[in-house]
Amino acid sequence: MLRAISFRLLSLLLTLLIISVAIFIILEVLPGDPAAIMLGTSSQPDTLAALRHQMGLDQPALLRYLTWMAGVFSGNFGVSYTYGVPVAELIGARLTVTVPLMLMAITLSLSVALPLGVFAAARQRGLVDLGATVFSQLGIAIPNFWLGLLLILFFALKLGWFPAGGFRGWSEGFWPSLQALILPAVALAVPQSAILTRVTRSAVLDVMNEDFVRTARAKGASRNRALWRHVVPNALVPFVTILGLQISVLLAGAVLVENVFSLPGMGRLAYQALTQRDLIVIKNVVLFFSAIVIVVNLIVDSIYIVLDPRLRASA
Amino acid sequence: MLKVSALSVDIVGSDGVAARIVDDVSFDLAQGETLGIVGESGAGKTMLALAIMRLLPAIARPSGEILLGGDNLLALSETDMCAVRGRRIGMIFQEPMTALNPAQRVGTQIAEGLILHRSLAQREARQQAIDLLERVRIADARRRVDCFPHELSGGQRQRVGIAIALALRPGLLIADEPTTALDVTVQKEILDILDELVSDLRMSLIFISHDIGVIGRIADSTLVMLGGRKMEQGPTARVLRAPTAAYTQSLLAAMPRRTRGSLARTQEPPR
């Protein structure tokens, strides 16, 4: 078991390394002169030379890459050109917004999708099933940033229950901060739960037809017991798979939703760094995002082993 | 103890067209008797068994009467039927490889019936599960009880299936082609176990198979089915030696000569 985990960790590090090389090549090697890109076409030669020196562009690419990687492992991501503060500090501050937002979105979508998908499958062709199908079709068609706008329109502007945007910070109070995250979390959660409902329903339907469900009923288990004790635990594997794949989609959604609601999160940081052409920040933020996705995939793989005992033998 | 009268099962398709897959079947089963139901694939044998258990798929509609000790099973509510399944009737299925929940330990699955019907505590139920595993001749039962199904062979899984069906000592056991998916050497063992347990526990057994040789070995009386209808019924010895229906004759004729000979020999001393 321990060997399996350490093997996966190693594989994770390897993938991250490959991705970091890719990011480095795309953002620093390909453009030719990253400093020129950052400063734009109308830059003075002096400022250009100064920035080049600050970024260490006079050094060979391999050395720059290794310096960056060494920095990453020691927690030093460099200094942001536009903000003048260490990138690590920026990322840290932004995470306090994005991580709770993600968690709220995931919790919301799970608590809707799982029960809805299971009930829809259990009472196939019933009213719940129809509702679930309509919900999932509409949910995946609606852009999450548009949903954000609609939520602002109704719940913030018309009803005044929630703020229309902005985030003062956790130090300003727990409840106001939470309130500021609710509408964005809903905007993120709706398309998520639409997809997850479909997956759950389809997974449960598949498992419901398996032989061992009949064996359970033959023992005297009621339909409900067979559903929740036998079907659902076996339907979780495809569910968890899709959930894992959805993380990168969720992160992408965060970029959009944080912009709609003006939340100072990682997504908005990525976007702002783009508009300001701050390659240093972009480089590290993209690496960070990728790391999150890969770590989540590792967690998902580990969850599989718990869910499906057949996988334990090969692990 | 079981009286089936005019049992029919219709399958209703989505376009409203109905097909009758079990057609007006009637038979009686006495306490402690073993009834063999034989017929080719598609003859309706499994549907008959599922109808008795009320585990037919939603598109199948049964009609007729199934009296188990005085209760008409077809008229019971689902809740009452849940109390019958497992406790008064146990069922063993054909495919041991898929009949067990892959995510649950074998002991848990055996104990489930005990906890459901008798509200046993976990510890007691587990002990009984170990005892049952020993009864079905699984070696090293104390360790095996915590195994997952994929850690067991097909023959072992089928024995677990028997243990599950017997856990509550039901009066009636239905075995739907329990040996068809197993190797020949394993088949014999499973049949021996069934034979022994059924006589020890004085249970009635309905044994379904397409293999008339197996039926000849184990059944007191035989019912021959074709196309959902009962072709012939009677004491096994008589049916095998002097079948009245043409279909039964062709079934017997289809057996390899050697097997037929040894089958005839097993029928000599009437059971």
Place this chain on the structure above:
Amino acid sequence: MTASTTIARAPERTAAKWLCDHAKLAGGATTTALFVTIALTSLVWTPENPTRVRILAKLQPPLTSGLLGTDHLGRDVLSMLMAGAFNSLSIAALSVAVGMTIGTALGVAAAARRGLFEAVVMRLCDAMFAFPPILSAIMAGALLGSGAATAIVAIGTFMVPVFARVTRGAALQIWAREYVLAARMAGRNNFAITFVHIIPNIASQIIIQVAIQLALAILTEAGLSFLGLGVPPPTPSWGRMLADSQTYLGLAPYLALAPGITIALAVLGLNLLGDGLRDYIDPRRRLGG
């Protein structure tokens, strides 16, 4: 044997029944065809010039000036939506074309070659999945600036692993079939087998994915335009219309409703088309939901 009854059906009921059974396919195909028509029409005609700025007529609600009103610069919303349809559909189509071509090539090659090649390709795909289009777009945007090219590169990059995965999986199943084995024994090389046997048999799967990925591409393009990473003004784009509408959300809510509903309808139509095709091609799935 078994008794069964059949009911004779009138021909009109059969056509209506076909439509009912294949509601998704019919609905999806109709909606998509509608959007394609609108997009192509916008090239030759729109009610007003979508880029014409008329400050005096700004922020007019629907039906007072034009069918859907005007935006903060006095531009006609309906015309912008029509021109935006062409923008979204063409960028989506190009991205999916890029992704499908490269992805399918990689996928069938991986299925044919197996071994190290396949392993490397699949690992690369896994790594690419970690990059949602938004991130690729941000990186591409930093280098290339905003524009159609950025959007196509970003979205297309994400489509490649999707198609590679799907085609590889489907191709592997065909490789295992007996007529392929027969072809191999007859001496056909992998290249020929791929073109003659594999691709025609996975074509239906590819078409289904194309429909689904087109929907995703439209959604992503809208998101990129929203962030300013799509086509630059004055070319109308649905996403940018939504971005502009936020400032006037309280004043002119219809500015946010119109483009959003349009995007949702276009995506819904393509999704239904993809699902409908899938059900049509493999009806067994329908029984299981």
